[in-house]
Amino acid sequence: MSKKTRVVVGLATCGIAAGGVSVMDELRREIKKRKLNVELAETGCIGYCFAEVLVEVEKAGMPKVTYGDITTKDVPELVETHLVQRKIWREKVLLIEGRKTAEADFLKRQKRIVLRNCGLIDPESMRDYMKKGGYEGLKKALTKMAPEEVRAEVLAAGLRGRGGAGFPTGQKWDFCARAEGADKYIVCNADEGDPGAFMDRSVLEGDPHAVIEGMIIGGYAIGATHGYIYCRAEYPLAVKRLRLAIREATRKRFLGKNILGSGYSLDIIVKEGAGAFVCGEETAMMASIEGSRGMPLPRPPFPANKGIWGMPTNINNVETFANVPWIIRNGARKYAAIGTGGSKGTKVFCLTGKVRRGGLAEVAMGTTLRDVIFGVGGGIKEGRNFKAVQIGGPSGGCLPAALLDTPVDYDSLPAAGAIMGSGGMVIVDDTTCMVDLAKYFLTFTQMESCGKCIPCRVGTKRMLEVLIRICEGRGVPGDIGLLERLAYDVKDASLCALGGTAPNPVLTTLRYFKDEYKAHIFDKKCPAGLCVDLVTFHIEPDKCTGCGVCVRNCPSDSITGEKKEPHVIDIETCIRCRECLRRCRFDAVYTV
Amino acid sequence: MVTKTKAEPEQASERARLDKIINKYRKQKGALIPILQEAQDSLGYLSEESLFYIAKATKRTLAQVYGVTTFFTQFRLEPIGEHLVRICHGTACHVGGAEDIDATVCGHLGLSEEGGTTDDMEFTVDKVVCVGACSLAPIMIVDGVAHGRLNADRARKVIKGYQKEK
Numbered sequence: 001m002s003k004k005t006r007v008v009v010g011l012a013t014c015g016i017a018a019g020g021v022s023v024m025d026e027l028r029r030e031i032k033k034r035k036l037n038v039e040l041a042e043t044g045c046i047g048y049c050f051a052e053v054l055v056e057v058e059k060a061g062m063p064k065v066t067y068g069d070i071t072t073k074d075v076p077e078l079v080e081t082h083l084v085q086r087k088i089w090r091e092k093v094l095l096i097e098g099r100k101t102a103e104a105d106f107l108k109r110q111k112r113i114v115l116r117n118c119g120l121i122d123p124e125s126m127r128d129y130m131k132k133g134g135y136e137g138l139k140k141a142l143t144k145m146a147p148e149e150v151r152a153e154v155l156a157a158g159l160r161g162r163g164g165a166g167f168p169t170g171q172k173w174d175f176c177a178r179a180e181g182a183d184k185y186i187v188c189n190a191d192e193g194d195p196g197a198f199m200d201r202s203v204l205e206g207d208p209h210a211v212i213e214g215m216i217i218g219g220y221a222i223g224a225t226h227g228y229i230y231c232r233a234e235y236p237l238a239v240k241r242l243r244l245a246i247r248e249a250t251r252k253r254f255l256g257k258n259i260l261g262s263g264y265s266l267d268i269i270v271k272e273g274a275g276a277f278v279c280g281e282e283t284a285m286m287a288s289i290e291g292s293r294g295m296p297l298p299r300p301p302f303p304a305n306k307g308i309w310g311m312p313t314n315i316n317n318v319e320t321f322a323n324v325p326w327i328i329r330n331g332a333r334k335y336a337a338i339g340t341g342g343s344k345g346t347k348v349f350c351l352t353g354k355v356r357r358g359g360l361a362e363v364a365m366g367t368t369l370r371d372v373i374f375g376v377g378g379g380i381k382e383g384r385n386f387k388a389v390q391i392g393g394p395s396g397g398c399l400p401a402a403l404l405d406t407p408v409d410y411d412s413l414p415a416a417g418a419i420m421g422s423g424g425m426v427i428v429d430d431t432t433c434m435v436d437l438a439k440y441f442l443t444f445t446q447m448e449s450c451g452k453c454i455p456c457r458v459g460t461k462r463m464l465e466v467l468i469r470i471c472e473g474r475g476v477p478g479d480i481g482l483l484e485r486l487a488y489d490v491k492d493a494s495l496c497a498l499g500g501t502a503p504n505p506v507l508t509t510l511r512y513f514k515d516e517y518k519a520h521i522f523d524k525k526c527p528a529g530l531c532v533d534l535v536t537f538h539i540e541p542d543k544c545t546g547c548g549v550c551v552r553n554c555p556s557d558s559i560t561g562e563k564k565e566p567h568v569i570d571i572e573t574c575i576r577c578r579e580c581l582r583r584c585r586f587d588a589v590y591t592v
Numbered sequence: 593m594v595t596k597t598k599a600e601p602e603q604a605s606e607r608a609r610l611d612k613i614i615n616k617y618r619k620q621k622g623a624l625i626p627i628l629q630e631a632q633d634s635l636g637y638l639s640e641e642s643l644f645y646i647a648k649a650t651k652r653t654l655a656q657v658y659g660v661t662t663f664f665t666q667f668r669l670e671p672i673g674e675h676l677v678r679i680c681h682g683t684a685c686h687v688g689g690a691e692d693i694d695a696t697v698c699g700h701l702g703l704s705e706e707g708g709t710t711d712d713m714e715f716t717v718d719k720v721v722c723v724g725a726c727s728l729a730p731i732m733i734v735d736g737v738a739h740g741r742l743n744a745d746r747a748r749k750v751i752k753g754y755q756k757e758k
Binding site: 013014016017018049050052192193194195196197198201232233234235236271272273274275276277288289290291292293294295309350352353354358359390393424426428432437440441444448450577578579581582583585 | 621622623624625626628629656659660663664665666667681682683684686687688692695696699720721722723724725726727728729731736738739740741743744745
């Protein structure tokens with residue numbers, strides 16, 4: 001008997017945003033119309049975000065094929081070619097199982113532990129998860145291991161916190177296990193607030209049970225009585241799937257009272273964040289869980305001793321928890337064999353920005369930035385030049401081409417001025433102004449500063465003012481020194497990590513791209529042609545078709561030209577509003 | 593703070609809705625944030641009256657409730673338009689030209705670049721930080737539906753599509 005034909009559509013947030021639901025509907029209609037015997041299913045994020053919508057087809061006698069960039073218009077041809085004529089539709093092929101295709105490197109160069117099930121299982125099906133060995137780790141931990149053995153195993157694996165700071169997870173669990181309290185809390189930090197990072201969302205949407213299993217194992221290891229998952233409200237699909245997974249796990253007795261007859265009990269509640277970046281900080285998150293303004297507290301006391309409602313509390317990130325079931329199931333030794341001396345296992349990165357293959361990349365620790373960006377990511381879009389990679393979001397830094405051979409691990413990245421952070425990697429090309437990028441991050445941290453301590457509240461504001469001044473061409477000699485001084489003050493004197501790391505984007509751009517700052521301040525020029533106050537607008541005669549769209553929309557009547565002839569911008573009267581640049585369909589408008 | 597007060601008869605039904613939400617969380621410790629979230633979902637925004645009511649019913653001071661409400665970006669103290677447009681300003685969207693999308697959408701709707709609500713209460717434009725769909729940058733979300741890989745032209749077309757609905 002031949003295996004049933006299966007068509008799977010990737011329906012995580014990116015897939016849905018790219019039109020995945022309509023593709024799914026169209027497939028359903030087309031299959032019904034042709035009366036085909038096909039099982040239509042959905043899965044989470046496959047990681048090939050650059051080629052959404054993704055459709056996978058499994059048919060007996062043919063290799064499994066992944067199609068990319070599918071729109072509703074492609075559906076009839078896809079169904080006709082692959083399902084009816086039994087031929088591979090070459091035009092939109094991304095991957096063919098067992099064969100080499102242009103995009104195969106993206107997956108081949110990865111090592112998937114956290115993303116082991118993402119894109120392979122139906123995230124809303126517990127049975128799918130269990131078929132892949134799900135909850136085996138939990139069974140092993142609860143029936144064959146004592147809590148201290150679980151902690152020792154995680155410590156031996158060398159797992160470090162994936163939320164950014166990189167603290168050894170086993171050690172953190174030990175602190176909390178030893179603390180005394182009537183109740184103990186285990187919390188999953190799913191408040192992925194870094195702009196440019198979405199790996200936690202992908203795991204929550206693609207494999208929610210992995211996180212829950214990791215949490216139960218962690219809860220058992222420290223003796224937690226209650227669990228919270230603090231999830232961003234901006235991730236409605238993740239919240240929905242988590243709640244469903246918790247209900248299913250409870251029904252199967254993996255959660256609740258006397259789990260698997262071990263005598264251990266745990267409940268988990270999903271708490272939705274309400275939008276505050278600072279709540280990614282442990283003490284601020286606990287305040288928010290208690291229903292207060294999410295403002296950080298000085299440490300000590302550490303959450304392990306005095307956390308939620310004054311009880312011992314252990315907080316780990318989504319990715320950290322997702323590693324745990326794998327470690328318990330496969331053993332610490334196998335995990336510790338991956339990675340470098342001080343950084344074990346893998347790290348998931350989100351490749352975004354001007355990279356050709358943007359998406360989820362999970363690589364072994366110690367892989368170089370070059371391998372991630374050029375090997376997995378396939379280099380820069382539109383044949384442009386790599387300029388910098390921004391790692392670690394608003395707390396991280398920008399590294400230049402000269403540092404592309406830096407390995408990604410907890411020691412090398414800080415040495416270069418960046419941080420591992422949560423794993424956002426935004427790649428920029430020569431069209432991005434580094435001063436503007438630093439200004440962007442400072443705008444963010446300044447806005448998100450909770451205002452409790454003065455260095456962060458006032459310091460980030462003063463730094464931002466200097467950056468705005470430089471971008472607007474009002475920079476003065478001495479601004480660079482002033483920025484540096486302020487940066488170190490904010491870094492040293494802030495209460496929590498938000499302020500403590502906020503100056504990093506400024507410090508690294510100053511370290512590696514000082515020339516751009518100088519060009520803004522002394523020559524009043526923006527080398528990337530982005531800062532509007534420092535550029536002039538022009539029209540490339542070869543590209544201009546003389547359609548007149550820019551003329552009609554120019555608020556200062558600065559554009560002239562005959563119909564169907566190249567137009568000209570009068571730079572004396574131009575108010576640099578960018579409207580012509582936005583309106584031109586032929587890319588004819590450029591800045592100098 | 594300018595708050596629109598609704599006509600008298602509706603207030604009783606609003607109170608009933610708030611009571612239902614508050615009762616649901618009566619036994620949960622520290623449930624102020626979920627109460628405010630559900631109240632906003634149900635009523636569209638958190639009016640001065642609702643905040644007073646929630647404070648009283650949950651035995652908190654108004655300062656506490658107002659403090660929490662204004663701390664988190666999710667909560668709104670003013671009514672919003674028929675369509676909610678959220679323009680993403682995450683890093684990937686920023687380097688992909690989110691400022692241009694902002695300027696185009698706000699310009700098209702006759703709003704300042706800060707966003708806000710149109711006079712006819714049809715559209716509210718909000719800037720948000722990262723919706724986590726960076727590979728489709730720049731992106732905006734209209735009434736919960738994401739529109740990715742935008743440029744100025746496409747963004748304008750998307751908004752026009754919602755305008756046509758009427």
